[in-house]
Amino acid sequence: MNAIKRIVVREEVWAALSSMRKPGMTFSELIEEMTEHEKKGNVAKVL
Numbered sequence: 001m002n003a004i005k006r007i008v009v010r011e012e013v014w015a016a017l018s019s020m021r022k023p024g025m026t027f028s029e030l031i032e033e034m035t036e037h038e039k040k041g042n043v044a045k046v047l
Helices: 009-022 027-046
Strands: none
Touching: 009 027
């Protein structure tokens, strides 16, 4: 399902996220990559 949602962020957060994106990457892809990275990090802490 492709639902368009809006997330309100401060301007400095927007700038930080923008600088983290790879060329051609959407914000959705960036957030997905960040959440997967966070999940893997949390699993490593438990193990």
